[in-house]
Amino acid sequence: MSALRERAHGLGFDGLNVTTPDAIPQAGADLAAWLERGYQADMDWMAETAPRRADPKTLWPEVRSIILLGMNYGPDCDPLEDLDKRDRATISVYARNRDYHDVIKGRLKELAGFLVARAGGDVKVFVDTAPVMEKPLAEAAGLGWQGKHTVLVSREFGSWLFLGAIFTTAELPPDAPESDHCGSCRRCLDICPTNAFPAPYQLDARRCISYLTIEHKGHIDRDLRPGIGNRIFGCDDCLAVCPWNKFAQDAREAKLRQREDLARLPLAELASLDDTAFRARFAGTPIKRTGRDRFLRNVLIAIGNSGMPALAQPARERLGDDSPLVRAMAIWALSRLLPRADFIALAARYIDGESDAAVQAEWRMGCEEKTV
Structure with a gap:
């Protein structure tokens, strides 16, 4: 595993941990309850793929280990500082450079090839393009924990980690899961300008600015428009105020750093x-x-x-x-x-x-x- 971690770091990944495909038995029930409340808005594919999301073995029965990788995309400035520049647009940190899917997927494939050469077996790689519940799996693998804003929080990188997964038929030693370190803090819940969190650890996409400005295809509800402010693509408010960001670091990967022409x-x-x-x-x-x-x-x-x-x-x-x-x-x-x-x-x-x-x-x- 040390060689695999070293190779992953060389490819730009900032964290690599392992879990098993049966490590998130509660995920199916949690997802079903979320869908029952209608919090998926018009993302119908969330319901259509729910059975495969709930159990990684449904997606690939042969999987024996799941490697979760995190790539830090921490900003070099406060993402909230542009919200009062009313004649200017604010774009979510993750979108201020190359599409992270393009950046990560090729490197995941390279790392997967390295794994096969060392440990044998078959592999499949995923970067937010298949029904994989990366955040619960990453928590089970010990990369971080799902905060009250539902995003993964890392003690080393705060809220700024892109996630990718390698499914493998190889038997790898799993890491210990991470515990919740949010405590009584609710900064991420209280800052949301459209009140998208009906309760801690629950996100109602129907009110979420990231969903509304990126995924939603139609007209945005009139009552929600004022809360959007000058956010034209995504929203970082709940991520940016997390106290764990005091340990965050600027992105190592140049392709994930902010382009000045997108600021x-x-x-x-x-x-x-x-x-x-x-x-x-x-x-x-x-x-x-x-x-x-x-x-x-x-x-x-x-x-x-x-x-x-x-x-x-x-x-x-x-x-x-x-x-x-x-x-x-x-x-x-x-x-x-x-x-x-x-x-x-x-x-x-x-x-x-x-x-x-x-x-x-x-x-x-x-x-x-x-x-x-």
């Missing part, structure tokens, strides 16, 4: 992106997978939250956008930035020619709010 991006500039420009701007990053329309939806919500009338013009320029999702959020932004008379005049100009019901509804609701 503090002007909202007005982002609102002007067409599909070609969006794809070129965010090529190779996790941001690209949301698609241009959802991304601009998020940008326009941030513009609406800016409180800056000067940003009304970029929003107004999106009223004729091909995407109803974009048009609707442009309307919402304008309803928050324009004087009452100006907004109502715009509504009178556009609403009759609008064919999309959801966009029409934004015009109507905006007018109603302006007359209250």
Whole structure:
């Protein structure tokens, strides 16, 4: 195992521990209860793959050991410091450089090949692309524990670990599980701007900014939009306030360090992106997978939250956008930035020619709010 750990460190991994496929017997019941509450929102694939998630042997009956690996992506600055820059966008730390799937998977395969050469057997590698419950398995392996925000917390790296797994038919000595060290702390729960934690260790994706700005494909509930602030892709609030981050370190891997061209991006500039420009701007990053329309939806919500009338013009320029999702959020932004008379005049100009019901509804609701 020492040779395997040394090789893993050389490949950029900061932690390697081992567990067994039967180490998380409670995971199935916990997942079923979470799904029963509807906390998965419209991520239907969570329910569809639940049986395979609950038991690693269902995914691969031959597995005998599971190697959990962590790669630190700790930021070199406070992720919360940009939240008060209202004309700028805040992007989650994990998305400020190369897509971590691309970075980790090749190295996992290389490490798996090293393992086969030393120990024999067959292997499969996973990086958040299969129904593997990495966080409970990582806790069972001793890499950290699932904090009250449901994210893995490490005593060495705080909340900033990407996880990958190697399933193997080889019998490897398992490590001891990690215990919970959250104590009475609830900073991660209390800071959430959309109250996405109904209780400690429970996350309701329907209210989570990371889910809403990345996974959710449709319109974002009006009541939740103000809490999003200027977060246009993900949210780090609950991770950033964890006291265990005092032991965190900056990412060793250069491909996971923040690119300066992805820091503090002007909202007005982002609102002007067409599909070609969006794809070129965010090529190779996790941001690209949301698609241009959802991304601009998020940008326009941030513009609406800016409180800056000067940003009304970029929003107004999106009223004729091909995407109803974009048009609707442009309307919402304008309803928050324009004087009452100006907004109502715009509504009178556009609403009759609008064919999309959801966009029409934004015009109507905006007018109603302006007359209250």
